[in-house]
Amino acid sequence: MGVAPAPQPVPISSAQRAAVIIALLGEGAAKPIVDKLDDAALAKVAAALENLSMLTRDELIEIVMDFLSRLRKTNGALRGGRTRAKEVLSGVVDSGRLSLIFSDDSPETATDEDDEELSVWERLERREPKQIAAYLSRLSPNLIALILQKLDVSISSEVLGHMEGDKLGPMIGHMVEPRKADPGVDQVLGRMVEMEFLNAVQExxxxxxxxxxxxxxxxxxxxxxxxxxxxxxxxxxHEDKLEGIEKSIFTLEGLPDLLPKNAVPVVFREVDQSFLLKLLGTLQGSNSAVSDYLLGNISSRMADQYRDDLSGMQPLAADEAETVQREFLNTLMGLKRRGLIVLERSAEKDA
Known part of the structure; x- marks a missing residue:
């Protein structure tokens, strides 16, 4: 009597392999994945598990090793965003359903969401090359090489142009040596750049x-x-800081460039009328343009009343006039802190 041939193993489908991976991950790790699956996908996972017989340890190991092998073939990162989502889904859903899914797309929405989901390396490429070079100069040559290889060559070359020192030779040496992609190293490297440079520079x-x-x-x-x-x-x-400081210097002469027209009525409502009359009295002559700006942005009836009152006023002494003007600026800043007005030089006037 001949020996019966050993039964051939039944091939395990891709759906079953996915189901096994989800099952092996356990409830905690698998829940975020399962939560993102719709009912049809969950039904496929359930059916795949139902149709599986007992798997041996060797079969489980083979499934896991296959999964890890496929994962290592990636570049260690997955770029998201609506554009990437469309690319991925276009291979698994028909064009009609794809259009329905992304029917709320608008250029502004897509751009905003993609900006929010930029990778560490894309964010790094948006920094000033000189800033990047200053950060990299503090790192070891091998780390500099790894980071520069993550950037577009046009960016990395510009960064390199700002770098000097003994690290450049060893850094180039690391760049010419072949390197096996390691997602774990890339992830840690990206996190380091994010914490030490990207977030730190922003703060x-x-x-x-x-x-x-x-x-x-x-x-x-x-x-x-x-x-x-x-x-x-x-x-x-401190010439490098002066531009930022000058943007926040508020003078009476520059008030028309700083105080929006719709904020002038707020000022006249919040500030004591007798004090405003004193202020307007100090603005006659060389600062008459400021007085005209203020009176030109309130009601004509109120403006005429102030002009009538000004005609009978005696001019203040120079030191008293300067005190009134400083007190008015202080009052404006108080209104700004309370959120009642905005004091900001417009971009057009800066240009």
């Missing part, structure tokens, strides 16, 4: 901007003589 810029704005406001509230002296000092010692 520093935000804090620096707030600090410069405070200096600008401070200079706005001192006498013009002292302000001119301090601005001259900043120009000689």
């Amino acid at each position: 520093e810029a935000e804090e620096g901007g707030e600090n410069l704005a405070s200096v600008g406001e401070l200079l706005s509230l001192i006498s013009s003589e002292k302000r001119d002296s301090l601005v001259a000092f900043l120009r000689s010692k």
Whole structure:
């Protein structure tokens, strides 16, 4: 009696392999994946598991190794965004359903969402090459090489142009050596760049901007003589910061460029009328353009009343007039902090 041939293993379908991976991940790890599957996909997973007989340990290992092998063939990252989503879904759904899924697309929405989902390396490419070079100069040659290889060659070459020192030779040496892609290393490297540079630069810029704005406001509230002296000092010692400071300096002469027209009625509503009359009295003569701007953006009846009152006023002494103007600027900043008005030089006028 002959020996019966060993039964041939039944081929395991792709759907069954996916079901096995989900089952092996366990409830905690698999839940985020399952939550994203629709009812039809879940039905396929359930059917795939139902149609599986007992799998041996070797078969389970083969499925897992196949999954890991496919994963390692990727570049270690998955780019998202609506554009990428369309690319992926176009291979698995028909064009009609694809159009229905993305029917709410608009150019602005797509652009905004893609910007929010940029990879670490895409975000890095948007930084100033000189800033990137300064950051990389603190790293070891092998890390510099790994990071530069992640960037577009046009960006990396510009970054390299800002770099000097003994690290450049070893760095090029690392770049010419063949390197096996390692998703784990790439992920850690990206996280390091994000924490040490991308996020740090953003926080520093935000804090620096707030600090410069405070200096600008401070200079706005001192006498013009002292302000001119301090601005001259900043120009000689901190020229790189001066532009940011000057954007926040509010002077009476520059008020038409800083105070929006629709904010003028708010000022006249919130500030005491007798004080405003004093202020307008100090603006006659060389600053008459500021007075015209303020009176030109309130009701004609109210403006005429102020003009009538001004005609009988005696001019204030120079030091008293400057005190009134500084107090008015301080009042404006108080209104700004309360959110009642905006004081900001427009981009068009900066240009």
